Amino acid sequence: MNYLNKPLDTGKLLLKNRLIMPPMATAKSGIDGRISKDILDYYDEKSRGGYISLIIIEHSFVSQQGKASNNQVSIAQESMVEDLKKLAEIIHKNGCKTIMQINHAGSAANVEVTGMEIVGPSAVPNPFGTGMPPKELQKNEIKTIVNEFKEAALRVKNAGFDGVEIHSAHGYLLNQFLSPITNKRQDEYGGDITGRIKIHRDIVKNVREAVGESFPIFMRLGASDYMDGGLTIEDSKLAAQQLEKTGVDVLDISGGLCRYTIPGVNEEGYFTPLSKAIKEVVSIPVIVTGGIIHAKTADEILSRGEADLIGVGRAIYKDSDWARNAMK
Incomplete structure (x- = not known):
């Protein structure tokens, strides 16, 4: 495991190795989105031993209207901060770094969950929404x-x-702006890729203003929809360059409206063609996830320069000893 064990300094975050646990919804929070004992226990178990360099906490909703599902983690109120501190402390105590993923579901939301009107960039049904x-x-x-x-x-x-x-992947709001399938706007938030990422750039600028220069900003980018008339990797390469200029520190590459799989494709590391293409046009670190279940595969992807960091999701979800075994 020559490559997987190598540290990486992003400039703002020192990671002891190249293994990341990507965000995966657990539906373990309280009904109001509060951090529950179940969630604390889950992340305690996954981070134990400190074999994973970075754990990205599952998507948390930024507002009630942006809530994707019941028992999703909330970051929508100030009152959530104290409980979230306990989560960060547990993971740090186990020797891992951790960041949180923040999200708005947009047209992937459900009135029964939010109790509010469903919104999106355009009045186009989400391929994965209620229709x-x-x-x-x-x-x-x-x-x-x-x-x-x-x-x-x-x-x-x-x-x-x-x-x-x-979060701008998997068919959620920022991904809906990114994709020409769901973004038919005629104003400055639509049209070509520059318009379709205006909201992303506005968010990055505003977040940077709030958190300061030294706090790392990652973006999960659904870099292709794998659908007719959808987002292409060519557009995503341009988007990635703009996002780097705007202040994104790390790009986390996954699927767009196709979500976290590619129809009919099952081999390990199926999103590596996307991460490789993005890595060729940016100088910031790039994460790739997508069906990686063997440490050897992760090492090979790194050795070929197709990504800088490897997200292993389902394998770690199923086996809490995966990271320890991979690193040994």
Whole structure:
């Protein structure tokens, strides 16, 4: 394991090796999104031994309207910070770094969960939503959402985490802006890729203002939809370059509207063509996830320079000793 064991200094975060546990929804929080004993126990077990360099906490909602599912973690109120501190402390005590992923579900939300109107960039049904077209967001509402991400990121910092990850993959709101399938806007938030990532850049600028220069900002980027008329890797390469310029420190590459799999593709590391293409055009570190279940595969991806960091999700979810065995 020559490559997996190598440390990585992002400039703002020193990681002892290249293994990351990516965000995976556990549905273990309280109904109000509070951190439960179940969640504390789960992350305690996964981080024990300190074999994983970085644990990215499952997506947390930035507002009630952006809540994706019942028992999802909340970062929507100040009152969540004290409980979140306990989560950061447990993971740190076990010898791992940890960041939180913040998210707005947009048209992937459900009225039965949020009790609120479903919104999106355009009145286009989400391929994975309820089939109902969302209400198109007005510009003032977009500004409100930008501010919700900013406030959520500051809460993440105040809770003692080592960074924040902005979620723009898997068919959620920022991914909906990114994809030409779900973004049909005629204003500055639509059109070509520059318009479709305006909200991303606005969020990054605002988050940076709130958390300061030294706090790491990651972005999970759904770099291709693998759908007709959807987001292509060519557009994502341009987006990645813009996001790096705007202040993103690490890009975490996954799927877009196809979510976390590619239809009909099962081999390990199926998103590596995306991470490799992105890595060729940016100078910041790139994470790849996607069906990686063997340490040898992770090492080979790193050795070929297709990514800088490897996210192993389902394998660690199923086997808490995976990281220890991989590192030994």
